[in-house]
Amino acid sequence: xxxxxxxxxxxxxxxxxxxxxxxxxxxxxxxxxxxxxxxxxxxxxxxxxxxxxxxxxxxxxxxxxxxxxxxxxxxxxxxxxxxxxxxxxxxxxxxxxxxxxxxxxxxxxxxxxxxxxxxxxxxxxxxxxxxxxxxxxxxxxxxxxxxxxxxxxxxxxxxxxxxxxxxxxxxxxxxxxxxxxxxxxxxxxxxxxxxxxxxxxxxxxxxxxxxxxxxxxxxxxxxxxxxxxxxxxxxxxxxxxxxxxxxxxxxxxxxxxxxxxxxxxxxxxxxxxxxxxxxxxxxxxxxxxxxxxxxxxxxxxxxxxxxxxxxxxxxxxxxxxxxxxxxxxxxxxxxxxxxxxxxxxxxxxxxxxxxxxxxxxxxxxx
Numbered sequence: 001x002x003x004x005x006x007x008x009x010x011x012x013x014x015x016x017x018x019x020x021x022x023x024x025x026x027x028x029x030x031x032x033x034x035x036x037x038x039x040x041x042x043x044x045x046x047x048x049x050x051x052x053x054x055x056x057x058x059x060x061x062x063x064x065x066x067x068x069x070x071x072x073x074x075x076x077x078x079x080x081x082x083x084x085x086x087x088x089x090x091x092x093x094x095x096x097x098x099x100x101x102x103x104x105x106x107x108x109x110x111x112x113x114x115x116x117x118x119x120x121x122x123x124x125x126x127x128x129x130x131x132x133x134x135x136x137x138x139x140x141x142x143x144x145x146x147x148x149x150x151x152x153x154x155x156x157x158x159x160x161x162x163x164x165x166x167x168x169x170x171x172x173x174x175x176x177x178x179x180x181x182x183x184x185x186x187x188x189x190x191x192x193x194x195x196x197x198x199x200x201x202x203x204x205x206x207x208x209x210x211x212x213x214x215x216x217x218x219x220x221x222x223x224x225x226x227x228x229x230x231x232x233x234x235x236x237x238x239x240x241x242x243x244x245x246x247x248x249x250x251x252x253x254x255x256x257x258x259x260x261x262x263x264x265x266x267x268x269x270x271x272x273x274x275x276x277x278x279x280x281x282x283x284x285x286x287x288x289x290x291x292x293x294x295x296x297x298x299x300x301x302x303x304x305x306x307x308x309x310x311x312x313x314x315x316x317x318x319x320x321x322x323x324x325x326x327x328x329x330x331x332x333x334x335x336x337x338x339x340x341x342x343x344x345x346x347x348x349x350x351x352x353x354x355x356x357x358x359x360x361x362x363x364x365x366x
């Protein structure tokens with residue numbers, strides 16, 4: 001059983017505080033992903049776990065043992081870096097065995113562990129090659145193998161796929177996911193790519209400016225973002241986020257975007273919203289589509305297509321309604337061109353409303 005816990009962890013460089021009071025628990029055998037834009041503190045957190053950065057305040061513990069002052073080599077961790085960090089003059093076998101040799105592991109045990117891990121990672125036929133004879137994906141597998149042979153309690157990944165091309169990233173994502181399912185170890189993974197986070201994680205920690213914005217499963221973050229930042233960061237393409245004003249007219253509530261556009265929304269009773277409040281409407285692109293006869297007429301609007309992004313299986317349409325542009329989706333075989341006039345339907349059963357000032361969610365349904 002291996003659990004990792006942050007208790008009010010703070011990191012300062014001089015007088016500048018870059019990580020602010022992080023409280024977080026990583027469960028046994030969990031695949032936890034730290035995600036956020038550059039400079040949010042995710043790699044700093046990972047390096048503090050590994051012992052490569054000192055902790056300014058607070059504690060990090062593994063199975064209830066505080067590791068703040070434990071040497072990196074004694075923490076039971078293994079780290080996979082972005083740049084592979086393989087020894088160019090050594091074979092794949094020698095790179096994978098190097099750490100075990102430093103620990104004075106018996107030669108027979110080293111061979112057994114390397115061969116076992118090579119089989120898991122599909123490296124059996126590459127053990128005598130040098131790193132320059134390998135592809136990027138193969139080098140990354142060697143780096144993972146070097147970590148695996150040590151049988152660590154926790155694996156740490158610091159943006160391991162960022163140097164790979166798009167096709168290899170997709171392949172390696174699947175391999176890392178299968179690796180976790182096979183070795184059943186606790187894993188902490190850092191990335192700025194929210195697609196990686198969504199596809200790999202059991203839970204995701206969204207960071208911004210050294211603070212945790214939200215922690216949850218990929219589906220929880222996608223369906224129930226707690227603020228505008230998470231709503232715009234999670235999801236591809238991002239959620240439509242449009243400033244507007246709430247107005248109540250009789251028993252109905254409307255979102256006003258300008259004098260020409262108002263959208264009737266489901267009853268907002270129970271939500272902490274007042275008449276005339278400045279808000280931001282959020283709606284996912286898949287909840288805006290070309291209108292059909294079955295759509296509710298009051299949720300259908302006419303607009304002009306400004307940009308079409310064809311992706312094969314679907315098209316992303318940038319549709320202008322008055323002074324506001326929304327991104328919608330349609331089936332990929334449908335021929336739509338820039339300048340076309342179309343009717344689009346909103347599924348307002350999947351609506352998010354955020355307070356413009358605090359950026360926090362004040363209403364969600366669906």
